[in-house]
Amino acid sequence: xxxxxxxxxxxxxxxxxxxxxxxxxxxxxxxxxxxxxxxxxxxxxxxxxxxxxxxxxxxxxxxxxxxxxxxxxxxxxxxxxxxxxxxxxxxxxxxxxxxxxxxxxxxxxxxxxxxxxxxxxxxxxxxxxxxxxxxxxxxxxxxxxxxxxxxxxxxxxxxxxxxxxxxxxxxxxxxxxxxxxxxxxxxxxxxxxxxxxxxxxxxxxxxxxxxxxxxxxxxxxxxxxxxxxxxxxxxxxxxxxxxxxxxxxxxxxxxxxxxxxxxxxxxxxxxxxxxxxxxxxxxxxxxxxxxxxxxxxxxxxxxxxxxxxxxxxxxxxxxxxxxxxxxx
Numbered sequence: 001x002x003x004x005x006x007x008x009x010x011x012x013x014x015x016x017x018x019x020x021x022x023x024x025x026x027x028x029x030x031x032x033x034x035x036x037x038x039x040x041x042x043x044x045x046x047x048x049x050x051x052x053x054x055x056x057x058x059x060x061x062x063x064x065x066x067x068x069x070x071x072x073x074x075x076x077x078x079x080x081x082x083x084x085x086x087x088x089x090x091x092x093x094x095x096x097x098x099x100x101x102x103x104x105x106x107x108x109x110x111x112x113x114x115x116x117x118x119x120x121x122x123x124x125x126x127x128x129x130x131x132x133x134x135x136x137x138x139x140x141x142x143x144x145x146x147x148x149x150x151x152x153x154x155x156x157x158x159x160x161x162x163x164x165x166x167x168x169x170x171x172x173x174x175x176x177x178x179x180x181x182x183x184x185x186x187x188x189x190x191x192x193x194x195x196x197x198x199x200x201x202x203x204x205x206x207x208x209x210x211x212x213x214x215x216x217x218x219x220x221x222x223x224x225x226x227x228x229x230x231x232x233x234x235x236x237x238x239x240x241x242x243x244x245x246x247x248x249x250x251x252x253x254x255x256x257x258x259x260x261x262x263x264x265x266x267x268x269x270x271x272x273x274x275x276x277x278x279x280x281x282x283x284x285x286x287x288x289x290x291x292x293x294x295x296x297x298x299x300x301x302x303x304x305x306x307x308x309x310x311x312x313x314x315x316x317x318x319x320x321x322x323x324x325x326x327x328x
Contacts, residue, residue: 029060029283030067032092034083034106036099036119036228038074043231043254047272051096054276060283073102075232077174081105088113094282096275097141099228101175103128107139114288116278117141118271121226122177123293132293140278140288142271143295144226145251147180149264151188153223153249156264156301158192160308160315161247164221166195168214170207170237171225173200181225197222204233208240215244226251226265234258238307245311256304256327261311266296300324 033051037044048070052062060066069090071083084105087095094114097103103117107128121144123129130136132143150169158164169185171178182198189196197214199222201207214220222241224230230237231252238260241248250256251265278291304327308315320326 028065028067030069030090030092031279032087032090032095033068033070034087034095034097034102035070035072036075036102037072037231039072046269050269050273051276054273055279058276058280060280075228077101084109094279096279100126100177103139111138113138114282115139116275118275119144119268122147122180125180126177129293135291135293136289138288140291140293142274143293145265146295147184150181150184153264154188154192156262157221157223157247157249159319160262160313161221163219164194165219166197166217168197168199168222169225170199170201170210170222172202172227172229174202175229176225176227178225204236207233207236211240211244211246215246221247223249242307242310247311247313253302256302256307259304259307261304261307261313263302264299266299302327
């Protein structure tokens, strides 16, 4: 592990040794980007464009004063380790990282190169930062939905499917910081008087078996921990939910736009645009340790009526009028 080193600028502001020189005349800085999804994912292009547009607004243009090196893991653990090593060996000035496994892999390789993460669910529980206000190392960034959202998701499920008796929480223990969500899930399930069913799955086959089993139990529902595994397998999850007629709520809009029933979450594309601001600050001399971790500020609810009909769920009108978007 490389030793973390700071220098002090006038006024006492800490900065990474190379960052103070990032904007020297004629110098092209290097940004390594490690993405948890695949480059063919429909979410890939808007996220990349949002990040690059955010950089350009701040004076950073690819081919002029920055170079962007992308690697796409598609949620594969082996590819994540391989590409983390490749990104590290490029010796970038800063790294943008999407997915908890990717952040973990890079942290094992360096404590010196700054890491700005995007869509990470539990950076404290994962050991990535000391606290949200004072990250304390070479890692900072933009969080996913926090664990208390588990209670909100369960409440929304109960509104649209009030006869629900058991709710599964789907997560991959290899890729997801699931423990904090489980605690909130268990507490909320007791309040609603429903059976909590923690459901770990390691791959698509286990996911299919788990939802098949859940589908055999009447009055069941589920939701998923927001992480790269469920993003990569969202088409399968949506298909199985419809096949077994299981109400489900998801953390991202791209689930209902892909045929899922309901989502309550934030705009993931905005998070990538926001990440450009932290990359800019670091390239201009700021230390990640001094940049607080940011949580989502706004959440929206999206309902897919066609999915509701397919699953056999009648969405109350009082619920629909609260939705930010209704897909017919």
